[in-house]
Amino acid sequence: MSQQHAAGAPPQRSGGARRHRPSRAGDERGSASLELVVVVPAAVLVIALVTAGWRLWSVRSQVREAAAAGARAASLARSAAEAELSAAAVVDSDLATMRSICTSPVVHVDASAFSAPTGDGDVTVDVSCQVPFTDLLVPMPGALTVEGRAGSRLDSYRGRQP
Template structure:
């Protein structure tokens, strides 16, 4: 009788590993997919913020507000292209009011970059929709450098 019991107990657990595998593998793949998606979204936000900071830094090297605006826009767009972030479209806003302040006073240049990125570029190919990412960068103008609005 003990032999029959041993066989019956062995039969009850047969296939249990396969069921566990069928349940755990998709759950593990889903968790990994969510982690990768989160990383891609965070990376896009960091790239936009870096582009804004580079634009602000480049703008402070110019002597006038108009040239600073053009250079900041060009540098920010160049950084987005270098990162491979395809924006639809990229909007670069440059605050050059610091150039209106007289030399000897502190002034800042702020660049805001907004980028609308297709989710299919970030997450899953064929996924519809967009995600708007924005970043800002501020850099201080040289206090004693001559400025022209």
């Protein structure tokens, strides 16, 4: 055993092949650009998904509120035809007031309770519409359908016609 090896120095490899050890400054060369290429698109995608989720939740709440307002208006009508007209007008007005992104709203009113005896029955209003995602910061294809349903008891003290 040689003196160098015994003193704690690493043994020399035979064959003349030496290992190249990069300096500390060179260890992270290129890592910033790699992080930029990987992290930024991932962060943008997460922000886009959060924005789309918020839009979907917001429009779903608006549609439910509009359906409830339409059901209240329909329950105060005197006839089934008047109930359908007033519910549709209130739903459209409510969505416009909230500046909803809801496109192509469809309103269906179940006014069959107007033919029931006084004091019995509910009027239900179903609202559905499309929520587009093509106009977001990161456009996503397509649209989702959201629906809202609400009911209201007919006013038993109001005169009505079937």
